[in-house]
Amino acid sequence: MLDWLPPSISTVGGEIDKFFYVIYYITTVVFFLVAGTMIYFLIRYRYKEGREVKYTHGNTTLEIIWTVVTLVALIVLALVSKPLWSKIKQELPPSSTVVQVTGKQFNWEILYPGPDGMFGTEDDYQIDNLLHVPVNQVVHIKLKALDVIHSFFVPVLRLKQDALPGREIMMWFEANKPGEYEIPCAELCGFGHSGMLGKLIVHSAEDYDAWVKSTWPEN
Ligand SMILES: [Cu+2]
CATH class of the missing domain: 2.60.40.420 (Cupredoxins -  blue copper proteins)
Incomplete structure (x- = not known):
C-alpha cells in the first residue's frame, strides 16, 4: 500500500483511508487499462501506405458491459461506505x-x-x-x-x-x-x-x- 497521505490523528481516519485506497486502486487499474488500450491501438493501427480505413459504429454489447460494470462498482462502493459515511456526517456522538x-x-x-x-x-x-x-x-x-x-x-x-x-x-x-x-x-x-x-x-x-x-x- 502506498503511504503518501498525511498522518492521521482521527479516530475515523483509518477507515476513511481504507476507502480512499480502494477507490484509488480501482481507478489506477482502469487508468492503465484505458491508456494501455489506447497506446496499443495507436501503434497497431498507425498509418501505413495502402491500408484501407474501416469505419465502426460502436458495439452495443461492449457498451452495456462497461456501463453495468461501472454501475455495479458504484453501487457496491456506496452501500459498503454508507455506515462510515453516516457515522461521520449524520450521527453526532455526545460531547461536552x-x-x-x-x-x-x-x-x-x-x-x-x-x-x-x-x-x-x-x-x-x-x-x-x-x-x-x-x-x-x-x-x-x-x-x-x-x-x-x-x-x-x-x-x-x-x-x-x-x-x-x-x-x-x-x-x-x-x-x-x-x-x-x-x-x-x-x-x-x-x-x-x-x-x-x-x-x-x-x-x-x-x-x-x-x-x-x-x-x-x-x-
Ligand atoms: Cu476561505
Missing part, C-alpha cells in the same frame, strides 16, 4: 466540548462558549484561527460562514466541510494525538484565500486544563 467556527474573508473566527457552555453569554471567548481542543474527546464544531462559501479542512483529521452563509452545520471529530495541525480553507473564497490558515491545537488532558484555567481564570 462545542466550539463555533465561522469562516470569513480571510480568517477562521473561533468562538468558545466558556464554562457555562452557552454561546452569546459574557464568558464567551473569541479568537482568530486558534482552535484549542482536548485529545481523545469528541469535539463538536458548529460551522458557519460570514460572507462567502469557505471550506473547513483539517487534512490530519480527514475532515472537510463547506461553510455556507446562512447555515449552521454541526460536525464532530475526535483527535487522538496531541500536536499542532493546519486548518486551511479549501474553497477559493477571494484574493486572501491562500493565506486563510487556522491552527488546530490538540492538547493533552493536563495541557487542556491549563489552557482552560488561563483563559477563564475566575472559574
Whole structure:
C-alpha cells in the first residue's frame, strides 16, 4: 500500500483511508487499462501506405458491459461506505466540548462558549484561527460562514466541510494525538484565500486544563 497521505490523528481516519485506497486502486487499474488500450491501438493501427480505413459504429454489447460494470462498482462502493459515511456526517456522538467556527474573508473566527457552555453569554471567548481542543474527546464544531462559501479542512483529521452563509452545520471529530495541525480553507473564497490558515491545537488532558484555567481564570 502506498503511504503518501498525511498522518492521521482521527479516530475515523483509518477507515476513511481504507476507502480512499480502494477507490484509488480501482481507478489506477482502469487508468492503465484505458491508456494501455489506447497506446496499443495507436501503434497497431498507425498509418501505413495502402491500408484501407474501416469505419465502426460502436458495439452495443461492449457498451452495456462497461456501463453495468461501472454501475455495479458504484453501487457496491456506496452501500459498503454508507455506515462510515453516516457515522461521520449524520450521527453526532455526545460531547461536552462545542466550539463555533465561522469562516470569513480571510480568517477562521473561533468562538468558545466558556464554562457555562452557552454561546452569546459574557464568558464567551473569541479568537482568530486558534482552535484549542482536548485529545481523545469528541469535539463538536458548529460551522458557519460570514460572507462567502469557505471550506473547513483539517487534512490530519480527514475532515472537510463547506461553510455556507446562512447555515449552521454541526460536525464532530475526535483527535487522538496531541500536536499542532493546519486548518486551511479549501474553497477559493477571494484574493486572501491562500493565506486563510487556522491552527488546530490538540492538547493533552493536563495541557487542556491549563489552557482552560488561563483563559477563564475566575472559574
Ligand atoms: Cu476561505
